[in-house]
Amino acid sequence: MTSFRKTAAQNVPEGFDLDNHPKVAIIVETTIPPVSRANLRMYWLAREIISQKKALVNMIAPSRDLPSRRSYFIEWIWMNQFPGFGKALYGAFRLPVRLWHFLASIISIVVLEMWYRRAGARGFCAIHAWNPLAGMAAVVAGVIIRRPVFLDFTDFYSDIARTDMPLLSKPLVWLENLVLSRARRVFVVSDVMREHLVANKGLPPDKVIVVPDGTDAETFRPGLDGAAVRRKLGLSEEIPLIIFHGDIKHDDGVDVLLHVLAKVAKVRPDVRLLVLGGGGPYFETVIKPLIDELGLAGNIVSPGWIPHQEVPAYLNACDIGAMTLRATLNHDNYLSFKLFEYWGCGLPVVVTKLKAIGRIVKDGENGLVCPSEDVDAYTNAFLRLIEDRELARRLGAAGRELVEREFDWRQIMKKEVAHYTESVLDLASR
Numbered sequence: 001m002t003s004f005r006k007t008a009a010q011n012v013p014e015g016f017d018l019d020n021h022p023k024v025a026i027i028v029e030t031t032i033p034p035v036s037r038a039n040l041r042m043y044w045l046a047r048e049i050i051s052q053k054k055a056l057v058n059m060i061a062p063s064r065d066l067p068s069r070r071s072y073f074i075e076w077i078w079m080n081q082f083p084g085f086g087k088a089l090y091g092a093f094r095l096p097v098r099l100w101h102f103l104a105s106i107i108s109i110v111v112l113e114m115w116y117r118r119a120g121a122r123g124f125c126a127i128h129a130w131n132p133l134a135g136m137a138a139v140v141a142g143v144i145i146r147r148p149v150f151l152d153f154t155d156f157y158s159d160i161a162r163t164d165m166p167l168l169s170k171p172l173v174w175l176e177n178l179v180l181s182r183a184r185r186v187f188v189v190s191d192v193m194r195e196h197l198v199a200n201k202g203l204p205p206d207k208v209i210v211v212p213d214g215t216d217a218e219t220f221r222p223g224l225d226g227a228a229v230r231r232k233l234g235l236s237e238e239i240p241l242i243i244f245h246g247d248i249k250h251d252d253g254v255d256v257l258l259h260v261l262a263k264v265a266k267v268r269p270d271v272r273l274l275v276l277g278g279g280g281p282y283f284e285t286v287i288k289p290l291i292d293e294l295g296l297a298g299n300i301v302s303p304g305w306i307p308h309q310e311v312p313a314y315l316n317a318c319d320i321g322a323m324t325l326r327a328t329l330n331h332d333n334y335l336s337f338k339l340f341e342y343w344g345c346g347l348p349v350v351v352t353k354l355k356a357i358g359r360i361v362k363d364g365e366n367g368l369v370c371p372s373e374d375v376d377a378y379t380n381a382f383l384r385l386i387e388d389r390e391l392a393r394r395l396g397a398a399g400r401e402l403v404e405r406e407f408d409w410r411q412i413m414k415k416e417v418a419h420y421t422e423s424v425l426d427l428a429s430r
Helices: 002-009 037-051 094-118 132-145 157-164 166-182 191-200 226-233 254-267 280-293 308-316 329-333 337-344 375-387 389-406 409-417
Strands: 023-027 056-062 071-074 077-082 124-130 149-152 185-188 208-210 241-246 272-277 320-323 349-352 368-370
Touching (some): 023 037, 037 056, 037 077, 037 124, 037 149, 037 409, 094 124, 094 132, 124 132, 132 149, 132 166, 149 166, 157 166, 157 329, 185 191, 191 208, 191 329, 226 308, 241 254, 241 308, 241 337, 254 272, 254 280, 254 375, 272 308, 308 337, 320 375, 337 349, 337 389, 349 375, 375 389
Parallel strands (some): 023 056, 023 124, 056 077, 149 185, 185 208, 241 272, 241 320
């Protein structure tokens, strides 16, 4: 404990002290700086808590593999790694990996709280988590150390599992319901999701707070060197370049996008689709064979996953952002990071007509909206933006303006941190 306190004390930001400030435990999937888009929301929450000097933040996360385990301060966030298998989160053994991470998160929070108390320092005032499994770890740890749980509920994982892991779909419904009922505050990303939880899950309206997803408007911005990316990819400036960015699962509709691309290519054979991300069994077993079946190998550029800090330059190299999502329970309720990242870089977007996203994307004002899985409608929308550069510029500029005004993380997270009131902070005991 002495070594821990010396290390921590050397790195505590100005205006804080280790003994007298409360701590917030935040459970995340991977390390900070974020190597996963899933961590970004919690990262910006931690930054805002610290910026307002309300509390110190202990982030609880697995190491990428056993040899990489360490704990460190970065941007005044105290990153507490337990021995884990972060690089296997989406692999064949993801279920046992996640179960170990669940248990290790609970143990880590209990041990840290014991360290703080033994040293006479203020401990945790609350535990904050994102997604149902981390939320359940927070609930169990909260019962043990008698602290409230705040939950960021941004997706219906039970609905995602319906196609990805069907055997887990019903257990995940139970898990979601339990975590939602035990959390003191539930932060959701849309009015539609709030209405659903109140009407269908019976949550009290004052418990569910809308805090949308967003992006870092200073990082995701127009004017970056997209030309250098095109040169790296071997693409000239004249080639129309559509981008899909992120994970690829059945509900993301990338198979639909490929059928759309095949029809667009009949009119514009020079069109290219940049697939930034992908990977996983669905990409290998469904998407790759479909590319070959449709004869699109020459129209696809797929560099795979790249470091998050390089993504904005790749977006600046593109002409149109694609979101051909299927209409599902989850997609009707959620917001997508990639929408705000496309907009942040000034790209026009083609999106599916969905409930929550539809309250933000207005057809012909800041994007083009199409019915789910309507290949002809998507095709016409992409061709319209390829041929009408002024329309594309105007829609992209409108999206950028909206991000600056309403969807920058720096402004968004102020609303969430406001719920760390003095009565919550005072729960941190010695």
